Amino acid sequence: AQKVTQAQTEISVVEKEDVTLDCVYETRDTTYYLFWYKQPPSGELVFLIRRNSFDEQNEISGRYSWNFQKSTSSFNFTITASQVVDSAVYFCALSEIGDYKLSFGAGTTVTVRA
Amino acid sequence: NAGVMQNPRHLVRRRGQEARLRCSPMKGHSHVYWYRQLPEEGLKFMVYLQKENIIDESGMPKERFSAEFPKEGPSILRIQQVVRGDSAAYFCASSLSTDPGTSPLHFGNGTRLTVT
Numbered sequence: 001a002q003k004v005t006q007a008q009t010e011i012s013v014v015e016k017e018d019v020t021l022d023c024v025y026e027t028r029d030t031t032y033y034l035f036w037y038k039q040p041p042s043g044e045l046v047f048l049i050r051r052n053s054f055d056e057q058n059e060i061s062g063r064y065s066w067n068f069q070k071s072t073s074s075f076n077f078t079i080t081a082s083q084v085v086d087s088a089v090y091f092c093a094l095s096e097i098g099d100y101k102l103s104f105g106a107g108t109t110v111t112v113r114a
Numbered sequence: 115n116a117g118v119m120q121n122p123r124h125l126v127r128r129r130g131q132e133a134r135l136r137c138s139p140m141k142g143h144s145h146v147y148w149y150r151q152l153p154e155e156g157l158k159f160m161v162y163l164q165k166e167n168i169i170d171e172s173g174m175p176k177e178r179f180s181a182e183f184p185k186e187g188p189s190i191l192r193i194q195q196v197v198r199g200d201s202a203a204y205f206c207a208s209s210l211s212t213d214p215g216t217s218p219l220h221f222g223n224g225t226r227l228t229v230t
Contacts, residue, residue, distance in 0.1 A: 004156075006156075033214055033215050035214075037221075042223075043203065043223060043224055043226070044221070044222075044223040044224065045157075045205060045221040045224070047218060047219075047220075047221075050214070050215070050218055052215055091156055091157070093156075093157075095214045095215075097213070097215060098213065100145070100147065100162060100170075100209070100212040100213075100214065101147075101159045101162075101170075101173075102149075102157070102159065102214065102219065103159075104156030104157045104158070105156050106154070106155055106156045107155075107156050
């Protein structure tokens with residue numbers, strides 16, 4: 001069985017601070033995909049990144065960066081120089097390769113104050 | 115190319131009524147998935163359908179819930195005799211294939227069901 005844990009329920013920061021969201025996962029498979037989604041207050045789900053278990057290279061996209069550590073089963077997400085528009089719920093998800101089902105964490109609510 | 119379209123965006127039903135949620139997948143996508151998001155929780159898989167077939171309904175409650183994806187028209191998630199515990203956001207997603215690595219899920223904006 002696969003499981004995704006986002007231990008941080010809520011994080012509140014002031015604009016321009018960095019914020020790191022933790023994601024720890026469990027899976028019996030050696031091959032799998034990891035995802036991050038953003039859910040802004042309007043409610044839709046916005047895909048941010050997909051990473052497969054073969055690729056442990058960290059990734060940066062603008063102010064977003066992801067740190068994949070297979071040894072600790074973690075896939076953490078950092079927003080650098082946060083902005084008010086980053087306020088949202090962020091979900092980490094896991095899918096075993098060959099399985100169409102995504103297992104989502106409970107989400108972390110990020111509030112960025114001006 | 116329009117994304118996954120869900121309607122209605124918000125739905126209010128009294129206890130005991132029926133709720134019908136619609137989902138039109140992205141053009142060319144034949145795989146449809148329904149997920150439910152209870153308050154303060156992540157999304158949970160409910161059902162996976164291809165045209166005219168239910169492939170996996172392992173996440174669907176055994177009673178009152180049903181889903182279909184007819185040859186023509188949108189996929190429908192139907193909840194009969196709704197109860198307060200059914201209040202949630204219901205998301206539909208579609209994909210070209212079943213491998214999320216090569217064919218990621220595209221989610222709709224969700225339908226927020228409130229049972230009064």
